[in-house]
Amino acid sequence: xxxxxxxxxxxxxxxxxxxxxxxxxxxxxxxxxxxxxxxxxxxxxxxxxxxxxxxxxxxxxxxxxxxxxxxxxxxxxxxxxxxxxxxxxxxxxxxxxxxxxxxxxxxxxxxxxxxxxxxxxxxxxxxxxxxxxxxxx
Amino acid sequence: xxxxxxxxxxxxxxxxxxxxxxxxxxxxxxxxxxxxxxxxxxxxxxxxxxxxxxxxxxxxxxxxxxxxxxxxxxxxxxxxxxxxxxxxxxxxxxxxxxxxxxxxxxxxxxxxxxxxxxxxxxxxxxxxxxxxxxxxxxxxxxxxxxxxxxxxxxxxxxxxxxxxxxxxxxxxxxxxxxxxxxxxxxxxxxxxxxxxxxxxxxxxxxxxxxxxxxxxxxxxxxxxxxxxxxxxxxxxxxxxxxxxxxxxxxxxxxxxxxxxxxxxxxxxxxxxxxxxxxxxxxxxxxxxxxxxxxxxxxxxxxxxxxxxxxxxxxxxxxxxxxxxxxxxxxxxxxxxxxxxxxxxxxxxxxxxxxxxxxxxxxxxxxxxxxxxxxxxxxxxxxxxxxxxxxxxxxxxxxxxxxxxxxxxxxxxxxxxxxxxxxxxxxxxxxxxxxxxxxxxxxxxxxxxxxxxxxxxxxxxxxxxxxxxxxxxxxxxxxxxxxxxxxxxxxxxxxxxxxxxxxxxxxxxxxxxxxxxxxxxxxxxxxxxxxxxxxxxxxxxxxxxxx
Numbered sequence: 001x002x003x004x005x006x007x008x009x010x011x012x013x014x015x016x017x018x019x020x021x022x023x024x025x026x027x028x029x030x031x032x033x034x035x036x037x038x039x040x041x042x043x044x045x046x047x048x049x050x051x052x053x054x055x056x057x058x059x060x061x062x063x064x065x066x067x068x069x070x071x072x073x074x075x076x077x078x079x080x081x082x083x084x085x086x087x088x089x090x091x092x093x094x095x096x097x098x099x100x101x102x103x104x105x106x107x108x109x110x111x112x113x114x115x116x117x118x119x120x121x122x123x124x125x126x127x128x129x130x131x132x133x134x135x136x137x
Numbered sequence: 138x139x140x141x142x143x144x145x146x147x148x149x150x151x152x153x154x155x156x157x158x159x160x161x162x163x164x165x166x167x168x169x170x171x172x173x174x175x176x177x178x179x180x181x182x183x184x185x186x187x188x189x190x191x192x193x194x195x196x197x198x199x200x201x202x203x204x205x206x207x208x209x210x211x212x213x214x215x216x217x218x219x220x221x222x223x224x225x226x227x228x229x230x231x232x233x234x235x236x237x238x239x240x241x242x243x244x245x246x247x248x249x250x251x252x253x254x255x256x257x258x259x260x261x262x263x264x265x266x267x268x269x270x271x272x273x274x275x276x277x278x279x280x281x282x283x284x285x286x287x288x289x290x291x292x293x294x295x296x297x298x299x300x301x302x303x304x305x306x307x308x309x310x311x312x313x314x315x316x317x318x319x320x321x322x323x324x325x326x327x328x329x330x331x332x333x334x335x336x337x338x339x340x341x342x343x344x345x346x347x348x349x350x351x352x353x354x355x356x357x358x359x360x361x362x363x364x365x366x367x368x369x370x371x372x373x374x375x376x377x378x379x380x381x382x383x384x385x386x387x388x389x390x391x392x393x394x395x396x397x398x399x400x401x402x403x404x405x406x407x408x409x410x411x412x413x414x415x416x417x418x419x420x421x422x423x424x425x426x427x428x429x430x431x432x433x434x435x436x437x438x439x440x441x442x443x444x445x446x447x448x449x450x451x452x453x454x455x456x457x458x459x460x461x462x463x464x465x466x467x468x469x470x471x472x473x474x475x476x477x478x479x480x481x482x483x484x485x486x487x488x489x490x491x492x493x494x495x496x497x498x499x500x501x502x503x504x505x506x507x508x509x510x511x512x513x514x515x516x517x518x519x520x521x522x523x524x525x526x527x528x529x530x531x532x533x534x535x536x537x538x539x540x541x542x543x544x545x546x547x548x549x550x551x552x553x554x555x556x557x558x559x560x561x562x563x564x565x566x567x568x569x570x571x572x573x574x575x576x577x578x579x580x581x582x583x584x585x586x587x588x589x590x591x592x593x594x595x596x597x598x599x600x601x602x603x604x605x606x607x608x609x610x611x612x613x614x615x616x617x618x619x620x621x622x623x624x625x626x627x628x629x630x631x632x633x634x635x636x637x638x639x640x641x642x643x644x645x646x647x648x649x650x651x652x653x654x655x656x657x658x659x660x661x662x663x664x665x666x667x668x669x670x671x672x673x674x675x676x677x678x679x680x681x682x683x
Contacts, residue, residue: 107463
């Protein structure tokens with residue numbers, strides 16, 4: 001990070017050229033449709049603004065819902081052990097339950113929540129893309 | 138320690154690291170080469186690189202040591218270190234990549250357009266980076282001292298010099314393959330010996346981890362005490378020991394109780410929050426909050442996200458990192474547990490962080506297998522140390538050279554590296570008594586109380602203003618830093634003040650969020666005019682943009 005790297009990301013000025021098979025009719029149609037979307041979003045018309053707000057809200061709601069799942073699933077454990085000390089003495093296959101829950105089970109649980117988030121967030125984005133690319137529907 | 142495989146193994150890891158680094162540099166000479174090369178890298182490789190950088194001395198050595206010492210309560214460390222990536226995934230990963238920001242100061246300027254906030258963020262990046270570097274150096278000093286018998290300062294200084302020279306010469310500069318290699322090395326270095334250890338435990342007729350009469354020495358042992366402690370001997374006699382004292386035990390002797398250590402089986406085995414221990418409950422929740430929310434604010438973690446081609450890939454990469462890190466964290470717990478059986482002397486000497494390095498030799502004996510596995514573990518520990526501190530040093534040196542020295546030249550970067558490596562090296566010499574994981578926990582607390590609210594509110598809330606962000610970072614982060622300084626430098630405390638300063642996140646994180654929101658609302662007119670355009674950029678899929 002010694003220097004600011006030139007922004008060549010998709011949001012920047014020079015995306016790397018990608019080799020694609022070009023069919024003329026196809027690309028004109030896509031272009032005009034995409035063109036309208038871009039203008040809509042870039043000029044920040046009220047419609048574009050409302051669409052972006054909707055997307056942000058949907059993604060935030062999703063993230064908060066899944067955090068709530070983790071907050072209850074994992075965050076509830078210390079409290080649970082506090083109000084039901086006998087739970088700590090319960091053993092499964094010779095191992096005390098808190099050790100199994102924290103040392104082993106918590107990791108697949110976290111990965112599962114993450115996996116669900118990636119799927120649902122991508123679906124939200126797909127819905128958004130469909131919505132702005134086919135406004136006539 | 139008479140293991141002649143350890144030093145060659147450590148030398149080999151260092152040489153391979155430097156070697157891959159230089160090979161990578163030859164392939165990619167310019168910055169844009171580097172970026173294009175990164176884009177050709179699949180999320181799996183990229184994720185292994187992030188995991189390699191993230192799994193530090195605290196993860197590799199510290200967690201097992203804490204488990205050995207404190208038992209079930211500290212399992213929240215590995216859970217939190219992994220869950221931090223979930224929080225990063227849910228709230229930060231894709232929008233941050235889409236913002237195009239490369240570092241946290243970049244993000245501040247991009248989102249809020251304030252130079253002064255950028256400077257504040259720079260100061261925090263440097264502080265957190267140093268706070269996180271100190272335990273890495275400490276772990277290195279400890280590892281070398283344990284396996285090669287050198288005095289602690291020699292190890293820490295030597296290794297600080299190697300990493301600083303390496304980063305300054307550019308050998309480690311964000312080369313993805315080096316970091317990815319280090320991840321797999323670390324996983325192997327814990328997983329392979331773990332298999333042998335479990336087999337050995339089976340062969341020893343499965344000795345109980347918590348025998349009814351407390352832990353006992355399996356073999357005749359001489360312990361050299363490293364930290365002052367109060368021991369309660371089995372016959373009830375109380376004895377003060379100080380560093381340098383030698384204690385000798387015969388095979389089968391019970392381990393005396395050590396003040397501040399969960400020697401007693403039920404303390405170790407059962408959650409301390411059981412019953413009405415409010416402080417234990419508070420400390421647990423504080424730790425959870427710090428680790429869950431702190432990961433996103435660590436300087437070396439964010440930088441890596443720029444190597445993803447787009448926001449969707451950033452998300453997928455984060456998910457793979459979560460899986461890789463999760464698999465890794467199953468192992469240190471096992472070492473801590475088996476350490477209760479095979480290396481109880483560490484409870485007395487106070488060097489619990491050495492359990493991972495010493496366990497293979499202690500359990501498997503001095504045969505060829507035991508020595509080879511001990512060398513493998515030492516090599517893995519060294520990889521942990523090298524990768525994390527190189528990543529941290531690169532991030533800190535980067536912000537020092539651009540934002541403090543003010544020149545982007547290679548010379549400036551080299552000077553910045555020397556500064557960035559020198560300060561934590563000096564600090565590491567003075568704090569050898571602290572638990573590696575505890576200091577790392579404090580670094581997480583500071584990150585969670587400063588950058589976490591800044592990132593989360595900056596990404597999701599249009600109303601954030603530069604003044605609000607600065608106030609939140611100063612008050613929340615400042616409170617956390619104050620708590621760190623009191624813990625590390627201040628007089629020993631007890632009761633609630635000790636809990637509140639040792640685990641500050643549960644009050645500093647909400648404080649930071651509250652101040653940030655309140656001041657932003659009071660200075661509503663300062664909200665950047667281009668916030669709608671920024672939101673568009675952060676949240677819409679790349680396919681829709683020009």
